[in-house]
Amino acid sequence: METYASLLAAITPTSGETREVFDPATGELIGTAPVQGVADLEAAIDRAEAAQGAWTALPDDERRAILHRAADAIEASSEALAELLSREQGKPLNGPNARFEVGGCVAWTRVPADTPLPVEVLVDDGENYAEMHYRPLGVVGAISPWNWPMMISIWQIAPSLRMGNTVVIKPAETTSLSVLALVAVMNQVLPEGVLNVVTGAGRVVGAALTSSPRIGKIMFTGSTPVGKGIIEASAQNVTRLTLELGGNDAGIVLPDVDPAAIAEGLFWGGFINTGQTCAALKRLYVHDDVYDAVVEHLVAFAKNVPMGVGLDENNVLGPLQNRAQFDVVDRLVQAAKDGGATIALGGDPDYDAPGNFYPTTIVTDIDPHNDLVLEEQFGPALPVIRYTDLDEAVRLANELEVGLGSSVWSSDRTRALEVAARMQAGTTWINSHGGLHPMVPFGGAKQSGYGREFGVEGLKAVAEPHVISG
């Protein structure tokens, strides 16, 4: 079991290039992270390749048991991990934040470990026989973002290891310590070389990882533009890809809802992790009949949700993780103001305060083609668009190039299912938004990416299908 101090000491570099890491809530220096390069990456791939044969050769039960021991190790150090995550990422300890994320890492390690993927008999009719095996791909390269740095890394790591691959992971530059810490804890029990982390710049280390002929599969979660570059990089070696890219999730509220009853669900759908969530509600279309009441209840709920420094146990919303993201949110809210929208809540950041706090912001009576609607804000600013014609709302919801998640809100399940069927997205939730389950495949439609994580499909995605026939 690690304490916060022992964990930080274990991952603090003693040589090489480093960068200072500041708490995004206070601006306080919290530590130093290594900044590694291509030579470090090649050495990590060497270690992963060297370990892969023995890891694959282990009986499946043994690999599964080792993954459970890794989950035990995360559990034992969960407070230290949550504190580090909170200080580096900014998210509070409480609410659906740092402790929740570390708990998610435990669940998303145990469930793939327990999910069976036996040999499938495809045809056996007396004349023909064929069966499907799922072989390891070798070394999986994983690249994760800064919003849920530990959880998303685990989504990439755990299924890959379960299927007999070894892993080299490159965290986002601004949340390297969180991933280094998670890997250090898991490596207390994993065999040497099975799980490796290399920090460094995306365009240097990330680019080298995605174009390496020694990598069997890339698991990437991040923005759509970087994802497109990875598709190009993968062409050289026909590297397999799972791409979880950006989103701009729409929710459609039908006129039959109870506005008071859905306010809390709408709020957390949009503002979980202070809006820095890939599959968060980012555009809310509300029918004119209930528009004013939905806004009223949403604002009433939102204004009482405490935002502040992560280590304060009272807070459940935090700062933006980095200033660049603060600037994106600020620019888009300004665009809404310039376009004549109404700021129903927030929209007035204190630019001189320490930390990257942007207040919880709800924007109403906004043009459906304002930049705050069309671009992914990835922060705590939700545009609420009024509609009268459902077909038009569905058309607006589907008109963007991205399609990660979406939601339909209604008291009539049959009606909600009809509308859900028309949404272009990897997931459509009914009367909630963004809930994930480790057995339910998750991923994007359109330019939100391809491939699915979680469940049996997620295991198959980090394996090479191999038919034995005859």
Ligand code: NAD
């Ligand atoms: P990003 O694309 O800038 O960075 C993601 C990762 O890619 C980082 O580790 C970065 O270092 C690396 N990278 C950057 N350039 C690279 C290159 N040329 N080659 C290889 N790797 C490179 O994204 P971000 O700003 O960290 O994250 C925010 C974005 O991620 C948002 O658009 C959000 O919607 C998306 N996201 C999607 C999901 C999902 O599951 N679909 C989950 C979380 C975040």
